[in-house]
Structure formats: C-alpha cells, structure tokens
Amino acid sequence: MRCFDTAKIYVKAGDGGRGMVAFRREAFVAQGGPFGGNGGNGGAIYFEADSSINSLVGFRKKVHHRADPGGNGGGKKMQGSIGADRTVLVPPGTIVRDAKTDRTLCEMFAHGHREMVLPGGRGGRGNASFKTAKNKAPQIAENGEEGMEKWVELELKLVADVGIIGVPNAGKSTLLANVSNAKPKIADYPFTTIVPNLGVVERDFERMVFADIPGLLEGASDGVGLGFEFLRHVKRTRVLVHVLDCTSEDVLEEYDAIRNELFLFDEEVGDKPELIALNKVDASDEAAERALELQTVFEERGLNVHVTSALTGAGVGELITAVKDIWASLPAIDYEAEAAERAAKKLARPADGKSLDEFTVTDTPYAFIIEGAAIERFVQMTNWDYFESFKRFARVLQMSGIEKAVNDAGAGEGDRVIIGKYEFEWSGDRREKTLFDSWRAKMDEKPAGTTQQGSRHWPH
Known part of the structure; x- marks a missing residue:
C-alpha cells in the first residue's frame, strides 16, 4: 500500500551556468574592453497532474529527478543557454510535502494543474557585467548558483465525488461494479479490495466519480487494518455512501464503530453528507426482515436510508438518484482559485x-x-580562480559588517572561519599584496597541468 499512495523522491533544480572572462580583440577596435557573457539559469522542477496516472507506483524505480543545468557564458557577451525544466507527472489529488519540514509545497487537483516546486539556480555574471568607471577591464566572473535540492514526500488522496465506505465484505465493490464500468476484484472474503477503485456514474446527464474505499475496521483512526492508507482517500470525497451488511447480526455496532473512526480521524470527514445502503437483502429472508427493522431505526436518527441489493440491482437506482440530488445541492469546490x-x-x-x-x-x-x-x-558563486574575486570578497566582509562582528566575537590571526562550504583562515592584514600571496598559494595547490585562470601578473 505504501508504494501505491505514498512515495518519497529526490528533486534537484539545475545549477546556474558560469560567467566568462573575455575581452574584445578585433582589428581596428582599440581597447575593446570586457566581452564575457553571463551564464544561463538552471532548469526548475515542476509537478503536473496527469489523469492518465492513478497511483504513485511508478516512483518505486524512479526516485531521483533532476533538471538540466544552465549553459556557461561565452565570448562576445553570449548568454549561456537556460537549462531545461523537469516536469514530474503525478496523479490528480497528490499532495507534495517537504520531507524535512513537512511543509506542503503544492497540491495537484485537476488534470493539467502545474506548479513550480524548486526554481533553478541563477547564472553567474561574466566580466562584462562588472565593468565600472573605475574598473574598465575587470578580470572577474562568477560561478553559477547551485540549484536547490530536497527530498519530498508524495501522498495521494483520490479526488472523487462519492466515497463508498463500510466494513470488509459489505458489498462495496459489488455496488461500484453495478453502477459503473469499473471492474474491481470481488470475492466472498474480507479485504478483497486492498486499493481504492474509481468508477464514473452518470445520472440525469450528470457525471459523478465514485470511489470504492477498502474496508474499515474499529481502530482504523489508529492505523488498524491499514486505516490511515484507506481513510486518507475519504477526505477528498464530498458525499459518503455507507454500505451495511444486513446478514450480520451486529449491523448497528459496526455502523457506530465506523462513524466513530471517521470522527476520530477528521471531524470534517465525519460531517460529510451520508447515505445508508442496507445491502445483501437478497441473501435470506432474515436479512430482508433485518433491513426493514434497521430502516426504521436509521430514519428515526434522521438519516437517508435505502434498502438495496448490489448483486441484483434492487433499490440501487433509487440510491444513486438520492446521491445525485445531494451531490448536486452542494456548492462546487473552486480548486482553480x-x-x-x-x-x-x-x-x-x-x-x-x-x-x-x-x-x-x-x-x-x-x-x-x-x-x-x-x-x-555570495561565497558559493565566487570564482576563486581570479585574484579580483579575493579583493571583492575582502571588501564585502568589511562593508557588510562581518569583519567587525567576527573580530568582536574574539577571532584572532589564523583562526578558522566557515561560510557555507568555504573555510578559510582569518587575518587582519588587508593589504593587497597579502591577498595576492594567499591567492597565489591557492593556485599553486592545483594539480600539475591544470589551466590557471586569472593568472595575470600583479600589480597590473
């Protein structure tokens, strides 16, 4: 069951593309200036409802979903390509939650409903974007922003107009097969239905979706008999048809037990309009007599009661007409709003x-x-291969107040400081030569044969 209506998947938006350091070098164009383009934004993660899918079983073997990264910037101020978005198709009625915080990210209501869950990473700027009146030939570019990533939990709550509930083997699947073209599994033993079935019922030019909810037991609100997995599908229905087995001697006790479980699970579910179907009256004369007695009892409680036989179809037409009248009287739910x-x-x-x-x-x-x-x-997007990035980072630490805050916290020469994934040694020496020596030492740590960017001699 967990593979049917719940799933946990990993989604990651695309990383932004890197900016480029380039200069315009053309004949008869003196001092062409910076010409490096920006990187493209990464692709986003979208969820879209598709009515051709009716379960989450497809996510058992497809757990990781990643959008494409953005393209890197090029010379001549060429912008990097935007990464392709990734669309995850889910059945209507799916709720997407953050697995870490349990916050609802989106809910898929109807076919074609599409929502963004993770935006793509921002593309890094090229050196043409850093040109100023004081720095007309910047040799600096940014890395692309890393795309957001997270584990999300999917929960499917079937979107149906009418929910058929009752104890196991009460005749719910037989009723659904009688009124629609659905082909649920039917057998003479409890829990024949282990997953909800949907069927479309037409009455007076109106179309309703019926959901056959697997049998509920006393204690379902505590998870007994996979109660959580079954009850969640009742929340999205608008009308309930409670099917009772008149061959049982404990019909009233079974009815009261299921009603109690509905209220314990969610009071809104317990307050939904309900019709009673006294089923299996064709089984014996004793069942038919018991149905007539129970009809009087339920009518005294003010309930809408119908004596039916899902197997022969007796009384089923009147039941569906009553369901349609109640359903049509309810205000329409504006999912689109x-x-x-x-x-x-x-x-x-x-x-x-x-x-x-x-x-x-x-x-x-x-x-x-x-x-x-x-x-x-800022630190993550800084391209440390360029010396001007070191100088820019030092200025940002000073102007943002971080340098003063770290000194006030008691940081001394050589202490470790961590910002995000970047770790460095703290120093109060802000001279440009000191920064250049630190950058040069970092460049010397690169493997032999690695291209060194921004290796222009200092000072300019």
Whole structure:
C-alpha cells in the first residue's frame, strides 16, 4: 500500500551556468574592453497532474529527478543557454510535502494543474557585467548558483465525488461494479479490495466519480487494518455512501464503530453528507426482515436510508438518484482559485531578497561559523580562480559588517572561519599584496597541468 499512495523522491533544480572572462580583440577596435557573457539559469522542477496516472507506483524505480543545468557564458557577451525544466507527472489529488519540514509545497487537483516546486539556480555574471568607471577591464566572473535540492514526500488522496465506505465484505465493490464500468476484484472474503477503485456514474446527464474505499475496521483512526492508507482517500470525497451488511447480526455496532473512526480521524470527514445502503437483502429472508427493522431505526436518527441489493440491482437506482440530488445541492469546490492563490505567491530562492548584512556569527570549538542566506550564496558563486574575486570578497566582509562582528566575537590571526562550504583562515592584514600571496598559494595547490585562470601578473 505504501508504494501505491505514498512515495518519497529526490528533486534537484539545475545549477546556474558560469560567467566568462573575455575581452574584445578585433582589428581596428582599440581597447575593446570586457566581452564575457553571463551564464544561463538552471532548469526548475515542476509537478503536473496527469489523469492518465492513478497511483504513485511508478516512483518505486524512479526516485531521483533532476533538471538540466544552465549553459556557461561565452565570448562576445553570449548568454549561456537556460537549462531545461523537469516536469514530474503525478496523479490528480497528490499532495507534495517537504520531507524535512513537512511543509506542503503544492497540491495537484485537476488534470493539467502545474506548479513550480524548486526554481533553478541563477547564472553567474561574466566580466562584462562588472565593468565600472573605475574598473574598465575587470578580470572577474562568477560561478553559477547551485540549484536547490530536497527530498519530498508524495501522498495521494483520490479526488472523487462519492466515497463508498463500510466494513470488509459489505458489498462495496459489488455496488461500484453495478453502477459503473469499473471492474474491481470481488470475492466472498474480507479485504478483497486492498486499493481504492474509481468508477464514473452518470445520472440525469450528470457525471459523478465514485470511489470504492477498502474496508474499515474499529481502530482504523489508529492505523488498524491499514486505516490511515484507506481513510486518507475519504477526505477528498464530498458525499459518503455507507454500505451495511444486513446478514450480520451486529449491523448497528459496526455502523457506530465506523462513524466513530471517521470522527476520530477528521471531524470534517465525519460531517460529510451520508447515505445508508442496507445491502445483501437478497441473501435470506432474515436479512430482508433485518433491513426493514434497521430502516426504521436509521430514519428515526434522521438519516437517508435505502434498502438495496448490489448483486441484483434492487433499490440501487433509487440510491444513486438520492446521491445525485445531494451531490448536486452542494456548492462546487473552486480548486482553480486555490491553485491560483498558491501560484501567485512567488517562489524564490533562499537568498532572494536577502541582504548581506543579515547574518549570524557562532563561536564553536572548531571554527567561527557565519550563517546567512545572502553571504552563503555570495561565497558559493565566487570564482576563486581570479585574484579580483579575493579583493571583492575582502571588501564585502568589511562593508557588510562581518569583519567587525567576527573580530568582536574574539577571532584572532589564523583562526578558522566557515561560510557555507568555504573555510578559510582569518587575518587582519588587508593589504593587497597579502591577498595576492594567499591567492597565489591557492593556485599553486592545483594539480600539475591544470589551466590557471586569472593568472595575470600583479600589480597590473
């Protein structure tokens, strides 16, 4: 069952492409200036509802879903290509949650409903974007932003108009097969149905979707008999048809037990409109007599009761007509408005809209840890192969207030400082020669034969 209506998958948006350092070198164009283009944005992760899919079993062997990265920038200010988006197809009624925080990311209601879950990484800027009046020939470019990634949990709650509920072997599947073209498994033993079945019923030019919910037991709200897996599908139905087996001597006790489980699971489910179908009256004269007695009892409770035989079809037509009348009287649920409201909320990357001066400094026995969405993205996108990146990083530490905060926290010469995935030694010497020596030492650590970018001699 867990493979049918629940799944856990990994999704990752595409990384942004790298910016490029290039200069315009053409005949008769003196001092052409910087000409490096920006990298393209990475592809995003979308979820889309597809009515041709009716379960999550397809995710058993397809767990990882990744969007394509953006292309790298080129010379002549050529922009990198935008990474292709990845669309994950799910059945209508699927809820997508963050596996770590349990926050609902989106809900798929109807066929064609499409929502973005993860935006792609931002492309890095090329040196043409860093040109200023003071620095007319910048030799600096950015790496692309890493795409967001997370594990998400999928939960399927069937979107049906009418839910057929009852104890095991009460005749629910027989009723569904009688009123629709559905072909559920039918046998004379409990729990013949282990997964919900859907069927389309037409009455008076109206089309309704019936869901055959597997049998419920006392204690279903606590998970007894796979109660959670079955009850979740009742939440999206609008009308309930409670099928009772009149061959049982404990019909009232079974009815009250199931009603109690519905309220314990969710009060909204217990408050849904309900019709009673006293089934299997064709089994014996005793069952028919018991059905007439129970009809009087339920009518005194103010319930809509119908004596039926799902096997022979007796009373089924009247039951469906009553279901249709109640269903038609209910106000229509505007799923599109809810989806539009969620889509209107712009999905942003963690660092979008954040300032570099929004950070915290934590003194740990190992290192001083600086946390902040904006500064972490800045460090991650910095291309340390260029010396000007070192100078830019030093300026940002000073202007954002991080340098003062780390000094106030007690950092000394040579102490470790960690920002995101980057670790470096703290130093109060901000002279350009010191920065150049640090950058040069880093370049010397590269394997032999590796191309060294930004190796222009210092000073310029």
